[in-house]
Amino acid sequence: MFSTTSKLLAKSLTIVSLCYVASLYANDKQPNIVFIIADDLGPNDTGFMGNEEVRTPALDKLASRSAVLEKVYVASPSCAPSRGAMLSGLMPFRNGAEPNHTYVRDDVRQLPAYMKALGYEVAAIGKITHGNDERAAFDYHNRDISLEKISVVADYLNQRTADKPLLLMVGIKDPHVPWPDKPFAHYEPESLTLPPRLIDTPDTRLELAQYYTDVERMDQQVAATLQAVEKHLEPNPIVIFTSDHGAQLPFGKWNNYETGVKAPMLVSWPGIVKPRMRHTALISFVDILPTMIEIAGGTPPTSGYESDEIDGRSFLPLLKGETNHHRDYVFSTNSSAAHHTYPLRSVRDKRFRYIRNVYPELNFTVQTDHNPTAESHNLWQSWVDAARKNPQILEKVRSYHQRPAEELYDLHADPDEQSNLAGNPEYIQTLRKLRAITDSWIRQSGDTLQMHGKPMEILLPLDP
Numbered sequence: 001m002f003s004t005t006s007k008l009l010a011k012s013l014t015i016v017s018l019c020y021v022a023s024l025y026a027n028d029k030q031p032n033i034v035f036i037i038a039d040d041l042g043p044n045d046t047g048f049m050g051n052e053e054v055r056t057p058a059l060d061k062l063a064s065r066s067a068v069l070e071k072v073y074v075a076s077p078s079c080a081p082s083r084g085a086m087l088s089g090l091m092p093f094r095n096g097a098e099p100n101h102t103y104v105r106d107d108v109r110q111l112p113a114y115m116k117a118l119g120y121e122v123a124a125i126g127k128i129t130h131g132n133d134e135r136a137a138f139d140y141h142n143r144d145i146s147l148e149k150i151s152v153v154a155d156y157l158n159q160r161t162a163d164k165p166l167l168l169m170v171g172i173k174d175p176h177v178p179w180p181d182k183p184f185a186h187y188e189p190e191s192l193t194l195p196p197r198l199i200d201t202p203d204t205r206l207e208l209a210q211y212y213t214d215v216e217r218m219d220q221q222v223a224a225t226l227q228a229v230e231k232h233l234e235p236n237p238i239v240i241f242t243s244d245h246g247a248q249l250p251f252g253k254w255n256n257y258e259t260g261v262k263a264p265m266l267v268s269w270p271g272i273v274k275p276r277m278r279h280t281a282l283i284s285f286v287d288i289l290p291t292m293i294e295i296a297g298g299t300p301p302t303s304g305y306e307s308d309e310i311d312g313r314s315f316l317p318l319l320k321g322e323t324n325h326h327r328d329y330v331f332s333t334n335s336s337a338a339h340h341t342y343p344l345r346s347v348r349d350k351r352f353r354y355i356r357n358v359y360p361e362l363n364f365t366v367q368t369d370h371n372p373t374a375e376s377h378n379l380w381q382s383w384v385d386a387a388r389k390n391p392q393i394l395e396k397v398r399s400y401h402q403r404p405a406e407e408l409y410d411l412h413a414d415p416d417e418q419s420n421l422a423g424n425p426e427y428i429q430t431l432r433k434l435r436a437i438t439d440s441w442i443r444q445s446g447d448t449l450q451m452h453g454k455p456m457e458i459l460l461p462l463d464p
Helices: 004-024 057-063 079-088 111-117 151-159 202-232 285-295 377-387 391-401 425-445
Strands: 033-038 067-073 121-126 140-142 166-172 238-243 262-268 330-334 344-348 352-357 406-410
Touching (some): 033 202, 057 202, 057 238, 057 262, 067 330, 079 111, 111 121, 111 166, 111 285, 121 151, 140 151, 151 166, 151 202, 202 238, 202 377, 344 425, 377 391, 406 425
Parallel strands (some): 033 238, 121 166
Antiparallel strands (some): 067 262, 238 262, 352 406
């Protein structure tokens, strides 16, 4: 590990190096970049990802001129650690933003600093960081954005006078809860197809219809943002769209299943990225920072576990079509906070997902099931009521709370993660391999598996 003096020197040299690179690009056109991130949007809850029941015409149109990155994974399935990892290129336990509602440490460089050193103006509109954290040091930051106030994007671009290249980051809070009280008429709860993990109750169907309504509201904000970009920016900026993690439905947000840690991503870059190309390479959210730096003409910090290195690696070669591979493994974490129980760690390779429930002797809970005032708690209450009458539902509810030490899923044969193979002797070698990879990753990265807060009891216990 480096000394404090060495760290400061390394950072100073990095800034000098990036400024030198910026001077080299002064006479070359650096691309404007528009980065749009939705809040709590599930990986399969858009038209371009195959969901025919939800309406996302703006995103579907963007997808028609974009590469679709189908296997992007967040560092953590909750807002603050996911966004902190995106902005720092470091996993949550290395950047300081580990449980939700925490912040990246002051000594960690974030994306705006790198991009400004390369000559960019960096603007954030809406929710990019979590809370009112200003440490990311944007040139312009306005969190006041909603469907009713989406004009702030056009207002900013209209008054902008800088001749620098622009990184415009737009954070759309929908479809984060609260969802609209009433769903649009075209989302009829009774006609929706429920995801396999959800239990079929009237409250579940109503919540899903309300969620889809909010997804459609998010899409309308994407449309308004792109209209403003097309009017006020030079033609053909790079446009990137993604989400910070899955939806606030059971087994989604705060869980390390695919529905929690997988994020949709689109990249439009005319002349460079092939439209309609669908990539299946594994990508981590910590890879966004080095990719941005390289797109801007800089050289990203190296990837590794030394104190001044990042965890991310640029996927620019993938975007350019120079390779179809990026990572062998992607890792995700989740750490406890208010209304949560214990840490989770997971890894997936091309085929399998391995999950470690660090304290399986405790009951798994999150805000939806534990907090009686939380959005979607009515859904959970309906599951508990149904479980008291139906043994199959009872088993599913108990499996939600009582999780084994290890879970293993074959995502080719079982994409909805319905069958845990951790106890299947046919998969013992795969289990041992991914267990060892997880152990090594925890050890090398200095992860302490810390539990933040007290263990939570089940709010609505079921009779044995």
